[in-house]
Amino acid sequence: MYRILAKEDLSPDIHLFKVDAPGVAGKARAGQFVIVRGDERGERIPLTIADWDRDEGSVTVVFMEVGTTTRKLNCLSAGGSLLDFVGPLGQPTEIEKFGTVVCVAGGFAIATIVPIARAMKRAGNEVISIMGFRTRTLVFWEDKLRSVSDDLVVTTDDGSYGRKGLVTEPLKELLQSTKVGRVMAIGPTVMMKFCSLTTKPFGVKTIVSLNPIMVDGTGMCGCCRVSVGNETRFACVDGPDFDGHQVDWDLLMIRQRAYLDEEKESLSIWEEGCKEGTHRG
Amino acid sequence: MAKKVNLNRVPMPKQEPEARAKSFSEVALGYTEEQAIEEASRCLQCPKPTCKEGCPVNVDIPEFVGAVAGRDMPEAVRILKSKNSLPGICGRVCPQEVQCEETCALAKKGAPVAIGRLERYVADWERGHPEVTGKQKEARASKNGKVAVVGSGPAGLTCAADLARLGYEVTILEALHVPGGVLTYGIPEFRLPKQIVQDEVDYVRWLGVEIKLNQVIGKIATADELLADGYDAVFLAPGAGAPMFLNIPGENLTNVYSANEFLTRTNLMKAYLFPEYDTPVKVGRRVAVFGGGNVAMDASRCALRLGAGEVDIIYRRSKVEMPARFEERENAEEEGVIFKLLTNPKCFMGDEQGRVRAVECYEMELGEPDESGRRRPIQKPGTEHIIDIDTAIVALGTKPNPIIPSTTPGLDLTRWGTIKTDEATGRTSKDRIWCGGDMATGAATVISAMGAGKRAAADIAAHLKGKS
Numbered sequence: 001m002y003r004i005l006a007k008e009d010l011s012p013d014i015h016l017f018k019v020d021a022p023g024v025a026g027k028a029r030a031g032q033f034v035i036v037r038g039d040e041r042g043e044r045i046p047l048t049i050a051d052w053d054r055d056e057g058s059v060t061v062v063f064m065e066v067g068t069t070t071r072k073l074n075c076l077s078a079g080g081s082l083l084d085f086v087g088p089l090g091q092p093t094e095i096e097k098f099g100t101v102v103c104v105a106g107g108f109a110i111a112t113i114v115p116i117a118r119a120m121k122r123a124g125n126e127v128i129s130i131m132g133f134r135t136r137t138l139v140f141w142e143d144k145l146r147s148v149s150d151d152l153v154v155t156t157d158d159g160s161y162g163r164k165g166l167v168t169e170p171l172k173e174l175l176q177s178t179k180v181g182r183v184m185a186i187g188p189t190v191m192m193k194f195c196s197l198t199t200k201p202f203g204v205k206t207i208v209s210l211n212p213i214m215v216d217g218t219g220m221c222g223c224c225r226v227s228v229g230n231e232t233r234f235a236c237v238d239g240p241d242f243d244g245h246q247v248d249w250d251l252l253m254i255r256q257r258a259y260l261d262e263e264k265e266s267l268s269i270w271e272e273g274c275k276e277g278t279h280r281g
Numbered sequence: 282m283a284k285k286v287n288l289n290r291v292p293m294p295k296q297e298p299e300a301r302a303k304s305f306s307e308v309a310l311g312y313t314e315e316q317a318i319e320e321a322s323r324c325l326q327c328p329k330p331t332c333k334e335g336c337p338v339n340v341d342i343p344e345f346v347g348a349v350a351g352r353d354m355p356e357a358v359r360i361l362k363s364k365n366s367l368p369g370i371c372g373r374v375c376p377q378e379v380q381c382e383e384t385c386a387l388a389k390k391g392a393p394v395a396i397g398r399l400e401r402y403v404a405d406w407e408r409g410h411p412e413v414t415g416k417q418k419e420a421r422a423s424k425n426g427k428v429a430v431v432g433s434g435p436a437g438l439t440c441a442a443d444l445a446r447l448g449y450e451v452t453i454l455e456a457l458h459v460p461g462g463v464l465t466y467g468i469p470e471f472r473l474p475k476q477i478v479q480d481e482v483d484y485v486r487w488l489g490v491e492i493k494l495n496q497v498i499g500k501i502a503t504a505d506e507l508l509a510d511g512y513d514a515v516f517l518a519p520g521a522g523a524p525m526f527l528n529i530p531g532e533n534l535t536n537v538y539s540a541n542e543f544l545t546r547t548n549l550m551k552a553y554l555f556p557e558y559d560t561p562v563k564v565g566r567r568v569a570v571f572g573g574g575n576v577a578m579d580a581s582r583c584a585l586r587l588g589a590g591e592v593d594i595i596y597r598r599s600k601v602e603m604p605a606r607f608e609e610r611e612n613a614e615e616e617g618v619i620f621k622l623l624t625n626p627k628c629f630m631g632d633e634q635g636r637v638r639a640v641e642c643y644e645m646e647l648g649e650p651d652e653s654g655r656r657r658p659i660q661k662p663g664t665e666h667i668i669d670i671d672t673a674i675v676a677l678g679t680k681p682n683p684i685i686p687s688t689t690p691g692l693d694l695t696r697w698g699t700i701k702t703d704e705a706t707g708r709t710s711k712d713r714i715w716c717g718g719d720m721a722t723g724a725a726t727v728i729s730a731m732g733a734g735k736r737a738a739a740d741i742a743a744h745l746k747g748k749s
């Protein structure tokens with residue numbers, strides 16, 4: 001059992017757990033992930049390591065409620081515990097001195113890009129971050145990302161805060177005006193895809209963190225296979241970071257939707273149970 | 282020989298094919314007491330029992346079989362467990378026909394003693410009589426040293442149990458959230474009930490072994506770090522868990538599974554109970570399983586039970602070359618699995634949503650024998666044909682997972698990616714690191730993995746004793 005030391009609601013459907021997991025904390029590096037299982041009947045799901053504290057022995061994860069598992073996770077609070085917490089898995093993000101690094105993030109990845117930006121800055125890079133939200137009320141961790149960046153741009157789709165529009169617009173302007181050594185783009189699959197398309201004409205290497213469906217997270221099942229540079233790779237052991245210009249995005253999106261019907265069925269049963277209060281706990 | 286030779290093996294009672302093809306409960310039902318005694322009484326109690334030579338863990342076969350014939354079940358349990366910590370598992374899944382039963386004196390007459398079934402009977406008898414175990418806990422010696430065992434499959438469990446018996450403090454580190462290795466995530470419930478695996482794992486715990494789950498060695502700690510952290514020796518038993526694919530176009534379409542994924546979802550994550558359990562698995566109306574080994578049989582029988590209308594096994598050679606056990610092939614056929622032999626896939630085809638909808642295959646014919654001694658399959662030109670399917674399961678076998686080798690400098694590997702290991706002792710090229718099971722041999726059997734665990738335990742103990 002892995003105790004939840006603290007919980008925070010970052011936006012209405014994005015939540016943070018600080019989890020007691022000294023072994024994972026001792027080894028965690030930016031860009032790696034854990035596999036989490038909440039309860040006995042639960043699914044194993046991957047979550048990126050958003051932060052860690054080796055002294056305290058804690059690991060922070062941030063998750064967005066999208067289906068049954070993440071909804072169930074949100075029913076837990078500080079003092080409760082997760083049944084399984086496996087990691088750190090995957091390859092750490094390549095951190096080097098690239099010159100200027102642009103970190104682009106959206107959704108839950110606002111949190112997971114913080115340790116990457118921090119590590120990039122420590123490696124001597126100039127870090128410019130771009131964070132995108134739908135609307136003002138969903139904004140979180142602006143200060144935190146700013147504290148590890150030399151410059152920060154916030155966008156909202158509806159213009160209610162920061163710049164109006166998508167993250168790809170300031171990204172393109174930066175590429176036009178500055179010599180950029182590397183772009184890190186993490187967030188929803190479409191966002192990563194369009195960031196990669198934006199950077200491609202400029203020839204700037206763009207690293208994305210792929211999020212296919214996983215089961216074991218250790219290279220045992222092949223569920224997480226993605227196609228990169230026309231080669232099949234297992235995202236859990238070869239990634240999750242890959243060169244965004246080489247990724248077969250259509251295949252990734254197809255495979256992410258493999259269980260749409262089952263996910264809907266599962267969620268409606270869960271919601272039914274919520275209404276009737278008949279959950280198995 | 283004074284005794285009259287009885288060549289009538291007592292058959293194993295089984296669920297009827299129609300009933301079992303719909304259910305995940307165990308197919309083979311096990312002997313009754315009378316059937317067990319009748320079968321055990323057929324043993325000739327040979328003065329030089331050749332059966333023992335066929336058992337990689339040296340079970341005292343005539344002794345335990347004799348105890349069954351004499352109705353002394355507690356004694357049978359004691360004899361069996363002194364050599365084999367996992368008898369309920371071995372009795373069910375050992376390929377006895379090429380192990381102990383092949384070398385039984387009665388095998389020449391076509392009716393070897395059903396050693397495996399008797400082993401299963403004794404293990405199940407003990408489960409039903411928990412009071413017996415209590416008396417059997419051996420006195421624990423003082424702690425002779427600390428050993429880390431990586432992986433809780435049959436190799437790891439056996440090595441750990443033997444070392445615990447010898448007075449070592451043993452910790453098993455397991456990557457998954459349930460111990461047992463392939464016994465838990467691979468071999469299906471209807472062939473090896475998970476409760477039996479967990480009971481036998483609990484016996485290993487009861488011997489004093491600690492099992493830490495969710496520990497991926499190479500990630501949370503490397504083998505070298507375990508040695509630096511106070512373990513005197515490390516036994517590597519992570520199996521050969523990485524799935525192989527066909528490498529043909531369309532293989533990444535959705536609903537194309539590796540057998541590992543399909544079986545892990547079904548067995549470990551209990552997808553056959555979805556939506557009560559959260560992890561789903563897809564089987565459509567028509568399923569094609571590629572391969573001819575035990576894994577292909579397990580996957581196809583699972584697919585039937587999950588509700589598939591038709592399940593085809595597509596295999597590029599003929600039936601005689603199939604590596605699957607005869608018994609498993611027969612079970613699959615009885616339940617309605619269709620064998621499409623001398624057939625090989627060329628590519629998968631998908632629908633507009635990226636789901637597999639068909640597989641194009643060639644017909645094959647057999648040529649000259651290849652290095653494996655089996656006749657080489659050759660494509661027959663112009664025989665392409667399309668088979669409509671909505672799920673594909675690729676059961677071509679597995680290879681070693683590189684996580685441990687790539688994080689343990691100084692560990693020599695073979696060209697197949699397995700860890701170079703001395704067969705008699707389990708020693709690797711690296712001081713204080715031993716290895717055994719599928720990681721050393723490539724995919725093999727439960728009992729050979731257990732034999733390797735046993736030999737390594739003996740060598741580790743000898744080595745540590747020499748040191749202290």
Ligand SMILES: Cc1cc2nc3c(=O)[nH]c(=O)nc-3n(C[C@H](O)[C@H](O)[C@H](O)COP(=O)(O)OP(=O)(O)OC[C@H]3O[C@@H](n4cnc5c(N)ncnc54)[C@H](O)[C@@H]3O)c2cc1C
Pocket residue numbers: 033043044045046047048049061062063064065066067068069070071108112210211212213214215240255256257260263264267
């Ligand atoms: C390496 C990696 C890191 C990730 N990091 C984070 C993170 O830090 N925060 C976060 O909120 N999300 C993260 N995700 C995505 C997260 O795992 C999914 O949102 C989660 O599994 C959804 O589960 P669910 O049951 O709530 O939703 P469901 O209703 O089951 O599914 C919703 C969608 O989530 C995806 N999904 C479902 N099951 C899985 C699974 N077992 N593995 C991966 N994806 C799945 C599918 O594309 C699906 O369409 C990460 C994914 C990967 C692969």
Ligand SMILES: Cc1cc2nc3c(=O)[nH]c(=O)nc-3n(C[C@H](O)[C@H](O)[C@H](O)COP(=O)(O)OP(=O)(O)OC[C@H]3O[C@@H](n4cnc5c(N)ncnc54)[C@H](O)[C@@H]3O)c2cc1C
Pocket residue numbers: 374375376431432433434435436437454455456457460461462463464467468469496497498499518519520521522544575576579682684685717718719720724725726727728730
């Ligand atoms: C579907 C299927 C059916 C089979 N049927 C039979 C049968 O009927 N009879 C038979 O004799 N054999 C059968 N086999 C083969 C047999 O199961 C294997 O040969 C045997 O399990 C190998 O044992 P092992 O201990 O070497 O490894 P495994 O059983 O593979 O166990 C290895 C364990 O190590 C863990 N591990 C891996 N990497 C790490 C790591 N880095 N850190 C920590 N832990 C790790 C794994 O999670 C796993 O639990 C079957 C195999 C399969 C896949």
Ligand code: SF4
Pocket residue numbers: 335336337338339340342365371372375377380381382396397400728
């Ligand atoms: S352990 Fe396996 S090989 Fe050994 S006697 Fe028992 S069934 Fe036969």
Ligand code: SF4
Pocket residue numbers: 323324325326327330331332333342343346384385386387394396
């Ligand atoms: S060889 Fe066969 S008959 Fe002889 S002791 Fe062994 S089991 Fe009995």
Ligand code: FES
Pocket residue numbers: 213214215216217218219220221222223224225234235236237
């Ligand atoms: S999640 Fe199973 S191999 Fe990557």
